[in-house]
Amino acid sequence: MSVRTTARETGDSSRKRAGNGAAVGDVADDIGLDALVGHAGYAVRRFQIWIFQDFIRTLGAVDIRPTQYSVLTVIGANPGLSQMAVAKRLGIERARLVHLLDSLEQRKLVKRVKSKADRRSHALHLTAQGETALAKFKRLAAEHERHVEEKIGKENREQLIRILAGFT
Amino acid sequence: MSVRTTARETGDSSRKRAGNGAAVGDVADDIGLDALVGHAGYAVRRFQIWIFQDFIRTLGAVDIRPTQYSVLTVIGANPGLSQMAVAKRLGIERARLVHLLDSLEQRKLVKRVKSKADRRSHALHLTAQGETALAKFKRLAAEHERHVEEKIGKENREQLIRILAGFT
DNA sequence: TATTGTTATACTCTATAACTATA
DNA sequence: TATAGTTATAGAGTATAACAATA
Numbered sequence: 076m077s078v079r080t081t082a083r084e085t086g087d088s089s090r091k092r093a094g095n096g097a098a099v100g101d102v103a104d105d106i107g108l109d110a111l112v113g114h115a116g117y118a119v120r121r122f123q124i125w126i127f128q129d130f131i132r133t134l135g136a137v138d139i140r141p142t143q144y145s146v147l148t149v150i151g152a153n154p155g156l157s158q159m160a161v162a163k164r165l166g167i168e169r170a171r172l173v174h175l176l177d178s179l180e181q182r183k184l185v186k187r188v189k190s191k192a193d194r195r196s197h198a199l200h201l202t203a204q205g206e207t208a209l210a211k212f213k214r215l216a217a218e219h220e221r222h223v224e225e226k227i228g229k230e231n232r233e234q235l236i237r238i239l240a241g242f243t
Numbered sequence: 244m245s246v247r248t249t250a251r252e253t254g255d256s257s258r259k260r261a262g263n264g265a266a267v268g269d270v271a272d273d274i275g276l277d278a279l280v281g282h283a284g285y286a287v288r289r290f291q292i293w294i295f296q297d298f299i300r301t302l303g304a305v306d307i308r309p310t311q312y313s314v315l316t317v318i319g320a321n322p323g324l325s326q327m328a329v330a331k332r333l334g335i336e337r338a339r340l341v342h343l344l345d346s347l348e349q350r351k352l353v354k355r356v357k358s359k360a361d362r363r364s365h366a367l368h369l370t371a372q373g374e375t376a377l378a379k380f381k382r383l384a385a386e387h388e389r390h391v392e393e394k395i396g397k398e399n400r401e402q403l404i405r406i407l408a409g410f411t
Numbered sequence: 412t413a414t415t416g417t418t419a420t421a422c423t424c425t426a427t428a429a430c431t432a433t434a
Numbered sequence: 435t436a437t438a439g440t441t442a443t444a445g446a447g448t449a450t451a452a453c454a455a456t457a
């Protein structure tokens with residue numbers, strides 16, 4: 076593969092490849108990826124970047140990023156969890172979760188309640204405001220998910236989720 | 244992760260753990276992901292983290308990370324490319340590519356040749372040493388890819404690459 | 412005027428280590 | 435001793451802006 080081209084890119088990559096119909100856009104189309112096309116990780120990474128960008132854009136109006144959304148969702152579905160439990164479940168460093176929760180708590184979406192059973196730990200809950208907000212975030216996230224479906228197709232999206240179910 | 248101990252994890256919290264005995268594993272198994280299970284992005288992100296970790300581990304002996312590998316591979320397959328062309332093709336910021344190339348050039352894997360056609364730009368090439376090294380990196384990357392196959396299965400890996408081919 | 416490579420800055424994320432208060 | 439939450443720091447990675455040389 077790797078349609079090896081003139082390797083003249085260096086000279087002027089701004090050239091506009093007119094009218095051949097194929098890919099009006101990028102000069103980059105000429106550049107072969109060689110071994111990268113056989114690596115799942117490369118495609119997965121590029122896709123992950125696209126999907127996060129769309130998520131961030133779609134939830135931009137409410138200023139919620141993917142990690143914040145995942146934290147709110149898990150707390151909403153499992154009220155009373157400790158910070159350690161959330162961190163472990165989502166694969167977030169506990170040190171980082173501290174800052175994430177600081178921000179969410181300042182925004183009155185989450186509250187830390189001192190646990191009676193173990194006074195070292197906090198039981199995490201959504202505030203009433205947080206519950207309402209999360210419902211809205213979920214509607215926006217569903218909209219984002221429709222963008223994904225439009226991008227790769229309904230069947231492919233479902234297959235993807237099935238294939239990767241073990242990593243959640 | 245490893246074997247859950249006493250399951251005293253969340254300091255009490257909302258421990259529902261059905262006494263079904265199924266959970267030899269993590270306490271985290273009890274924690275539902277709710278809406279996250281329906282989001283392709285969540286699974287994709289978790290998988291991407293796993294796959295990068297395996298790549299970094301597998302190529303740890305040669306100290307090559309995924310982005311470095313992608314840069315070397317593209318230069319190897321398209322000698323003479325400018326920095327802009329590589330950056331655009333791989334979706335890397337040109338400012339960041341400068342540092343990546345500084346490092347690869349110091350390691351004598353890549354060389355920047357002043358372009359005659361456009362004296363603003365550099366034509367990128369692998370050194371002889373870089374060619375040899377890349378061949379080795381590719382063998383290790385293929386080993387990594389076999390790990391992916393073992394993890395998700397041959398068919399699934401191929402499907403994944405097919406589904407995401409548009410993002411490369 | 413626009414582009415290439417460069418430098419610089421800031422903000423996010425990841426990875427650790429160490430501290431405190433509990434257990 | 436060990437753990438939960440916290441603080442601090444360092445390294446990648448990402449996003450911008452600005453500058454010099456060149457187009």
